[in-house]
Amino acid sequence: MWLLYLGQNEPEEKNKYCTGKKADMRPKVHYSLYKGLFFSEFNLGFGRPKSDTCLNCDRIHTQLNNPDISEELKSKLSNEKDLHLRKAQSAYNLLSEKSLKAKNGLCDVFTFDFQQNLPSPVLTTSDIFYSRQMWTDNFGMHDCFNNDGIMHLWNENEAGRGSSEVCSALKKTLLA
Ligand SMILES: [Zn+2]
Incomplete structure (x- = not known):
């Protein structure tokens, strides 16, 4: 962002930066000043894009x-x-x-929802990236009385994510 600023306001200084002549740079607004102002004077921040949005x-x-x-x-x-x-x-x-x-x-109050799906295997090899992975579902329940978290895990070759599977998980917890 500082380079974008220089490009707009002090293009000669940006040019020195881009051509490896950093030692010759005499910008009016140094990186440290720009950074200091950015963090102290602006209500801006960086973050990852939201996931799991509605x-x-x-x-x-x-x-x-x-x-x-x-x-x-x-x-x-x-x-x-x-x-x-x-x-x-x-x-x-x-x-x-x-x-x-x-x-x-x-x-009695229970909340429940599916957590993020878990892929198997977790490898970074490109062959794996383009292959179909096996997914494991994680259905979580929270007992609001004692703050107990109960997780039910099953992979896609055992069951799906339909109402029957969810009800089975609920029943298993409530009867335990
Ligand atoms: Zn919404």
Whole structure:
């Protein structure tokens, strides 16, 4: 980014950098100054793109980023997004409320979902990258009363991810 800055504002200095004449450089804004200002004066950060995002949010986000959409559609999508986020928030609030009740022994609350799928084997060889790997499903349950995490692992040659498999895992946990 500092080089982009130099390219725009001090192109001769960037040219010295790119042609290996770093010792001759006399930029007005040195790398250390640029870096210091970047970290202290701007509310910016770097991160990996989000993974496992919601299909609805992605669809609305993509449609809203289209510069050709009408104001009417834009407003409709914004409302849809607000409603969607409010529903998600209310589900989180409900979970927090019920989890607190479970911790006090007033009710039973379990949460469950599939964790990230695990490939086998885990190797970086390019032949493996292009080959079909065997997937292992990890279905996790959380008991909100005692904070116990229970994992159910099965690979794809044993069972799929359908309702029967999930119910079997649930039943196994609840009867244990
Ligand atoms: Zn969403």
